[in-house]
Amino acid sequence: GAGVSQSPRYKVTKRGQDVALRCDPISGHVSLYWYRQALGQGPEFLTYFNYEAQQDKSGLPNDRFSAERPEGSISTLTIQRTEQRDSAMYRCASSNTGGPYEQYFGPGTRLTVT
Amino acid sequence: AQKVTQAQTEISVVEKEDVTLDCVYETRDTTYYLFWYKQPPSGELVFLIRRNSFDEQNEISGRYSWNFQKSTSSFNFTITASQVVDSAVYFCAAPCTGGGNKLTFGTGTQLKVEL
Numbered sequence: 001g002a003g004v005s006q007s008p009r010y011k012v013t014k015r016g017q018d019v020a021l022r023c024d025p026i027s028g029h030v031s032l033y034w035y036r037q038a039l040g041q042g043p044e045f046l047t048y049f050n051y052e053a054q055q056d057k058s059g060l061p062n063d064r065f066s067a068e069r070p071e072g073s074i075s076t077l078t079i080q081r082t083e084q085r086d087s088a089m090y091r092c093a094s095s096n097t098g099g100p101y102e103q104y105f106g107p108g109t110r111l112t113v114t
Numbered sequence: 115a116q117k118v119t120q121a122q123t124e125i126s127v128v129e130k131e132d133v134t135l136d137c138v139y140e141t142r143d144t145t146y147y148l149f150w151y152k153q154p155p156s157g158e159l160v161f162l163i164r165r166n167s168f169d170e171q172n173e174i175s176g177r178y179s180w181n182f183q184k185s186t187s188s189f190n191f192t193i194t195a196s197q198v199v200d201s202a203v204y205f206c207a208a209p210c211t212g213g214g215n216k217l218t219f220g221t222g223t224q225l226k227v228e229l
Contacts, residue, residue: 031215033217041221042207042219042220042221043205043219045210045216045218048215048216056216089157093159102149102164103161105151107158108159
């Protein structure tokens with residue numbers, strides 16, 4: 001596609017439910033990143049992939065959070081047993097190499113846990 | 115990780131004024147990269163520029179210019195003749211030291227351009 005797409009754009013869920021957030025990167029981009037952005041703050045790194053390999057998951061807050069990119073393209077970020085503190089904008093980005101090249105961000109998924 | 119500081123939380127200017135957004139970074143790397151992103155009211159994050167630390171020349175792109183000063187660890191962003199459409203939150207970012215390509219973002223500067 002022309003840009004990074006994410007779905008759903010908005011997700012409201014009840015505390016304790018699992019959610020899956022999807023990211024479709026720019027076609028051909030090797031690297032895919034997940035960030036979380038709280039209101040009034042900059043994005044904070046969660047995890048990233050080169051192709052299908054998860055290179056770094058040091059930013060995942062706890063073991064309720066996981067991510068995968070099984071075929072090296074689309075990625076899913078899963079949050080199990082959601083809590084209210086998980087409410088945030090979840091952003092996906094991709095870049096066309098594994099080096100420090102510019103990351104292009106998707107529109108984000110606004111997650112609200114009630 | 116790198117530390118990126120944007121001390122200006124909010125700036126208000128009148129249209130056609132010039133405005134400079136400050137960014138100060140901390141790094142132990144000898145070569146590194148710096149980035150600026152724009153987040154307009156619609157919410158998306160738009161890439162503006164990537165800068166290599168070993169490139170001495172400053173960048174100009176239309177009304178936008180960036181001043182990189184290695185000696186003061188600053189990478190400031192100037193908008194000349196600001197317009198209402200420039201109203202947005204601007205983020206400065208840098209890759210984490212030894213951490214692959216994950217970016218550390220500053221807290222952002224909210225720019226409001228009024229008529």
